Amino acid sequence: MKISQILSPESTFCSLKLSSKKKVLEKVSEVMAEFIDCPSQDIFNSLFARERLGTTALGHGIAIPHGRVEACTEATAVFILLDEAVDYDAPDGQPVDIIFAIMVPEKADSEQLKYLAEIAQVLSKPTLVSQIRHAHCGDALFEIIEKATEKLQ
Template sequence: MNANFQLLPEAVATGRLESKQDVLEQVAALFARAYAIDSTQALEGIEVREKLGSTGFGNGVAIPHARSSEVNRPVAVLLRLESPVDFDAADGMPVELVFGLLSPENAGAAHLHALAAISRLVRDDAKREALLDAPDAEAMFALLSNHLDRDAA
């Protein structure tokens, strides 16, 4: 789909969660479901990174990310929350869209390129609003597929 990261249809979901920890656990579960990654290892990696500082990006978006020995290229998940959750974001806004990213342990530049691609996407107000307004996970995946395919061309 995109040179920066892989995103599978089963890696996109919506949900109602109560806390930042619930969100991180759901992101890890999505990685497990979509990419057959151990959810405990994914969660531990994301939590270690989160302790360094919130991955709340701003504008209602968080990008929890980590390195993992279980992937051979950057892989992503997308979770849209039915109600915003406090994520200790720099701008103080609660989070509604969560892009999770796992990259290989030795993928320095690839990890940064994937983070940059996600941040460009979510900084685009129209694209972010379209993801928030999409009726379901399938429609969210279709929007992302179209965007990422265009970027890759």
């Protein structure tokens, strides 16, 4: 499975106004709960527990929060471009405005690593990150990621 198969236009958002890392994780959890038969609080708890182990910010304004919940039967993703960057405890000290969150089933260790590697590879391209930051709507963001992941095949 490719990233573009676990992300949808309905789970891709542009110019969201969220004021903190916690608010970002809450929004991601709410959206994921619509796709996973699981309470948003369980999803939030999984994401937050992972953040306590160490930040999922990669630097350069990008974070890839991820987690696992038992109720999740297949991987799902949420992609957000924030209106204004928020402090995310990034290793480079830069605030984060690009969030690509992934939730996988409880026992999907290798699957999660595959998705994380793929999205990290895609988001490591400066020209693509620039395109993302200049997107005007969720559909445009989705298309950018879809095209970028197709090129990886």
